[in-house]
Amino acid sequence: MSDPHPSRPDREDKRTFLQKLAEFIHPGPDSTDELIETLVDAEQNNIIGAESRQMLEGVLRMADMTAGDVMVPTTRMDLVDIGEPMDSLLRGVIDAGHSRFPVFEGDRENIIGILLAKDLLKLYRAPEHNIRAMLRPAVFVPESKWLNDLLTDFRGNRNHLAVVIDEFGRVAGLVTIEDVLEEIVGEIEDEFDIADDEGDIFSLADRTYRVSGDTTIERVDEAFKVKLIGSDPEDEFDTIGGLIAHEMGHVPKRGERFTLAGLNFVVMHTKGGAVKWFKVSPVVDETP
Known part of the structure; x- marks a missing residue:
């Protein structure tokens, strides 16, 4: 049943x-x-x-939140000088490692456009071109611009970078679409981020080296045949980023330089208050 x-x-x-x-x-x-x-x-x-x-x-x-809450301040902006010699300009673009750069003429406040790093490749195919002809229009937004509205603008006009202006009309910083999206999804890995098993020291074309801030001091000692010791031998640090920050006495900023144990350290990239990458080269002895 x-x-x-x-x-x-x-x-x-x-x-x-x-x-x-x-x-x-x-x-x-x-x-x-x-x-x-x-x-x-x-x-x-x-x-x-x-x-x-x-x-x-x-x-x-x-x-x-507003653009002023997430912007990179003007003191940390990587700018391109339109009047700079081409070789020097290219070195600066390569060292900074960004995909877009605000370009100024004369005064750093006089931003005349945005340069895409990939556009520089056109110079090798057509040397008669000049940087000025490659510039894209710069977008300016006030510090008070709401992030919701800024994200809508980014999506609508296909710009990925905006120059932030303060209440007096001066350049206060810059903000990218990545800065806005990170407020939603958290930190986004970029071209400088690598997996732990992909290495930590890389040779560059100009015979310098790119060294991760998380690289152990022992690894740097071994690679460069040096003995890195801080000003106080009793202080112990695990990573080169921690040691350099301690010796400098503050959180390093992009572009800052420091010399230790016969090596020049240039801060290439920072993220989250820590150095992600250094550019490292031996100190050149100029004594005749």
């Missing part, structure tokens, strides 16, 4: 993610902070994943 009340298979939950989230937070929080707390509860109740919660939290926080 058949079962008059056969068991029914569990129905598939066809609610969308947003429907689940809306039902969970109903009737809704009264502030952004409460909404963020609700998202944490949703994660703990397995309604959303950790990455989804972090991204949603980033979107909420970004709504209250």
Whole structure:
């Protein structure tokens, strides 16, 4: 005899993610902070994943942020001087390692356009071209520009970099689409980021070396045949980035230089308050 009340298979939950989230937070929080707390509860109740919660939290926080909150300040901007000799200009572009550079003429405040590093390759195919002809229009935004609006502009006009202007019309810094997106998705790896197993010291075409800030001091000693010791021998450091920062007495900034144990260290790239890459070369003895 058949079962008059056969068991029914569990129905598939066809609610969308947003429907689940809306039902969970109903009737809704009264502030952004409460909404963020609700998202944490949703994660703990397995309604959303950790990455989804972090991204949603980033979107909420970004709504209250401006270009001035995430910009690279003018003191740390890598600019290109339109009047600089080509060889020197190319070295600066290669050392900085960015894909886009604001270009100025005369005064650093006089930004006349944006140079894409890839456009410099055209000079090898057509040497008659000049840098000025390659410049893209520069986009200027106020420090008070909301990040939500800035992201919309980036998507709409296909620009990936904007120069930030303060209330007096002076250059305050620059902001990229990566800076904005990192507020949502967290740190984005770039061309300087490599996996731990891909190496830490690389030779460059100009006979200098690119050295990761996370490289151990022992590894640097071995590679360059030196003995790196700080000003206080009792201080112990594991990485070259930690040692150089300690010796300089502050968090190194891009472009800063320091000499130690017969080696010149130039900060190529920083991220999160730490040096990601140094450019290293032996000190040249100019004594006749």
